[in-house]
Amino acid sequence: MAGSMKDIKLRIKSVESTMQITKAMELVASSKMRRAKERVERSRPYFEVLYGALTDIAAADIELRSPYLQKREVRRTLLVVIAGDRGLAGGYNSNIFKLAEAQPGEVTVLPIGKRTVEYFQRRGAALFTDEYTRAADLSVGDCFQAARAVSAAFLRGEFDAVKICYTRFASMLTQTAQVLDVLPMALPEAEKSARRSLIQYEPSCEEVFDAAIPEYIAGLLYSALCESLASELAARRTAMDAASKNAAEMIEQLNLYYNRARQAAITQEITEIVAGAEH
Secondary structure, rough: HHHHHHHHHHHHHHHHHHHHHHHHHHHHHHHHHHHHHHHHHHHHHHHHHHHHHHHHHHHHHOOOOOOOOOOOOOOOOEEEEEEEOOOOOOHHHHHHHHHHHOOOOOEEEEEEEEHHHHHHHHOOEEEEEEEEEEEHHHHHHHHHHHHHHHHHHHHOOOOOEEEEEEEEEOOOOOOOEEEEEEEEOOOHHHHHHOOOOOOOOOHHHHHHEEEEEEEHHHHHHHHHHHHHHHHHHHHHHHHHHHHHHHHHHHHHHHHHHHHHHHHHHHHHHHHHHHHHHHH
């Protein structure tokens, strides 16, 4: 009985130690959330302004024939996959990987994030580059560098389509893994005709449009990165909160078992004392 009580006591201490870690991780994620949400809110208008500018340029020339707009049979796809640098974030990483694996055809991956690089390296996937191993450390400059490389590869015909696989941040409780089509860029014909622009672009609409596309892709990358980082923190905070609550319930249950074992031991000792006195 004493051995059983000792085992329960050690188990309680172990769970308490784990709960301290999960509580600390929850607090860290919570402290970073405010800044991450602000980045998301700032990045969304940036993308919208970029898209509006490209639409205006296209509206100035309804005969625009940019290579970035030309649709062709999709045989090879470049998939930019953004996931986390660490685990312990519930289904955040696994949901992205499942969505990426579900993409049809021949896929080359541009992984962003340590877990993403490791995941696709283990599976022997074709990688565009593996230099973006720290999603949390990526800057706007890194996004522009990646966007220029992706744009150049698309123009060379290495890929027929470019997509971004990321997690959209909706709220602290809701984050959705989704795929965003990037190239070839789709401009609604109705919107082009309705917004016919009177602005003259030099040297031509097509050249200005083509020059702006890498900026547009960089904006998309940065926006998707901000959304993903905020989603990771929210998912980790939720997961650690659930883990802390489960640990508290386990400690309560173990304390109940310990008290029962202690009560049984005391009862047994009293019984033995009484039995000895009778003899």
